[in-house]
Amino acid sequence: MSQGLEHSLTSWSGQALKHQVSWIDNLDARVRVVCSALFALVVVSSQQFSAALLGLLLAFMLVKASKLNIKRTLRRVVAMDLFMLTLICVLPFTTPGEPMFTVFGLGASWLGLSHALLITVKANAVLLVLFSLVATMSASTLGHALAHLKVPDKLVHLMLFMVRYLDVISTEYKKMRRAMQARAFVMGTNRHTWKSIGYLFGMLLIRSVERAERINDAMKCRGFCGRFYLNDEMKIGRLDIIFTSFFLCFLILLIGLNFL
Amino acid sequence: MTYSNKPLIKIDNLNYAYPRRGAVLKDINFELHAGDRVVINGDNGAGKTTLLHLIVGLKKAKKGDILGFGECCTTEKQFNKLRAKVGLLFQDPDDQLFCPTVLEDVMFGPLNLGFNKQQAIKMSIETLKSLGMQGFESRITHQLSGGEKRMITLASVLVMAPEVLILDEPTNALDEKAKLRLLHVLQALPQAMVIISHDKAFAKQLATRECELKEGCLTERLIEAVAVA
Numbered sequence: 001m002s003q004g005l006e007h008s009l010t011s012w013s014g015q016a017l018k019h020q021v022s023w024i025d026n027l028d029a030r031v032r033v034v035c036s037a038l039f040a041l042v043v044v045s046s047q048q049f050s051a052a053l054l055g056l057l058l059a060f061m062l063v064k065a066s067k068l069n070i071k072r073t074l075r076r077v078v079a080m081d082l083f084m085l086t087l088i089c090v091l092p093f094t095t096p097g098e099p100m101f102t103v104f105g106l107g108a109s110w111l112g113l114s115h116a117l118l119i120t121v122k123a124n125a126v127l128l129v130l131f132s133l134v135a136t137m138s139a140s141t142l143g144h145a146l147a148h149l150k151v152p153d154k155l156v157h158l159m160l161f162m163v164r165y166l167d168v169i170s171t172e173y174k175k176m177r178r179a180m181q182a183r184a185f186v187m188g189t190n191r192h193t194w195k196s197i198g199y200l201f202g203m204l205l206i207r208s209v210e211r212a213e214r215i216n217d218a219m220k221c222r223g224f225c226g227r228f229y230l231n232d233e234m235k236i237g238r239l240d241i242i243f244t245s246f247f248l249c250f251l252i253l254l255i256g257l258n259f260l
Numbered sequence: 261m262t263y264s265n266k267p268l269i270k271i272d273n274l275n276y277a278y279p280r281r282g283a284v285l286k287d288i289n290f291e292l293h294a295g296d297r298v299v300i301n302g303d304n305g306a307g308k309t310t311l312l313h314l315i316v317g318l319k320k321a322k323k324g325d326i327l328g329f330g331e332c333c334t335t336e337k338q339f340n341k342l343r344a345k346v347g348l349l350f351q352d353p354d355d356q357l358f359c360p361t362v363l364e365d366v367m368f369g370p371l372n373l374g375f376n377k378q379q380a381i382k383m384s385i386e387t388l389k390s391l392g393m394q395g396f397e398s399r400i401t402h403q404l405s406g407g408e409k410r411m412i413t414l415a416s417v418l419v420m421a422p423e424v425l426i427l428d429e430p431t432n433a434l435d436e437k438a439k440l441r442l443l444h445v446l447q448a449l450p451q452a453m454v455i456i457s458h459d460k461a462f463a464k465q466l467a468t469r470e471c472e473l474k475e476g477c478l479t480e481r482l483i484e485a486v487a488v489a
Contacts, residue, residue, distance in 0.1 A: 214355040221348045223372035
């Protein structure tokens with residue numbers, strides 16, 4: 001029986017970032033969500049390089065502790081850093097200050113570069129902490145944690161339903177796509193392709209709406225009247241308290257570094 | 261089953277029409293008594309599913325009354341009460357299973373009926389056991405096979421202890437083995453049933469009454485009495 005309850009928290013393994021079991025998994029989901037939110041807040045509002053770099057260091061430590069699959073994590077980080085690269089290229093030119101060099105009469109400022117680098121460090125730190133603390137839990141756990149943190153019911157339902165039906169809808173998409181291929185449809189850049197793909201997405205939308213209506217009907221048939229019952233209890237253990245106190249001390253240190 | 265003259269569900273002059281399709285159901289009259297297992301036949305698009313949805317109030321009738329257990333149902337609140345006693349099994353199991361795990365899904369009904377969590381878990385596990393689905397509690401719903409999904413949806417309806425079961429093409433996309441299993445389970449249930457099925461052999465083995473829905477009219481068809489054990 002208890003196995004069933006526990007399972008609802010560890011299921012949806014497909015949704016969580018692949019990783020080996022670590023002590024981070026034993027932390028209460030709420031603690032993980034709140035800690036990462038606070039961390040993001042503190043790091044993003046830091047003005048000093050030292051604070052941001054220290055944050056990044058902690059992020060690396062957490063990634064190590066949560067035993068993330070390095071290859072997969074790296075791939076995700078690179079996706080964001082590519083975006084950051086454009087920032088590094090653009091920001092020096094748009095920020096006024098002491099020029100570093102000039103291209104076609106446009107001056108690149110040192111200040112702009114340091115701004116861009118600071119933003120990059122912050123972004124990476126927050127992302128890595130999110131990966132190690134939040135992405136290592138399954139989507140339904142996250143949903144339950146948010147519900148326990150008094151996030152509005154509607155948002156939590158939205159998320160839980162999305163997780164459940166993403167698979168169903170993507171299957172539907174694949175089914176239609178295969179049906180198109182079976183009738184010798186090849187994508188090209190022509191009117192026919194645009195029209196067909198338009199139909200495909202239109203149909204997907206209609207089917208999703210219809211399915212949503214049917215699900216609503218099915219829930220009504222079982223006496224649903226707007227309230228969801230969460231099937232789990234979350235307990236704060238000793239590990240949670242230790243982790244939270246260390247984490248909070250660290251955050252205070254970060255805040256302090258900004259005022260040095 | 262004790263026979264009583266009072267019908268569980270009574271439909272009086274029911275009319276329904278879709279906006280651009282004209283009348284689908286015209287003056288339907290129908291009674292369901294305890295112990296009845298009624299199979300409704302009809303072509304695709306004849307309005308069978310519509311009729312079932314009207315009975316539990318998922319669609320609102322244009323004209324006519326639905327009496328559930330002697331009470332006329334018109335408002336959502338009245339239908340809500342009716343739905344607790346009339347379990348509807350949907351055509352597509354994926355519409356019904358929306359929780360991550362089987363146990364959570366089966367528990368959903370009892371929790372809505374006001375049972376507490378411990379009771380709901382106990383009831384769910386008992387129901388799963390009675391359907392031979394013990395050990396499925398912690399399975400993930402979208403990873404089940406078609407036959408398993410069907411049994412779980414049945415459990416999620418039965419756990420609410422309905423007096424009437426309404427089955428919308430229960431054998432849809434089931435293989436022979438799963439079909440046979442479902443048939444045995446349904447035959448053993450005491451509830452009155454309304455069944456839509458295109459599977460003639462399956463319907464024949466269950467039915468005590470047979471109706472035909474054609475051009476919006478529901479007519480009773482007499483069938484030779486089957487030896488009732």
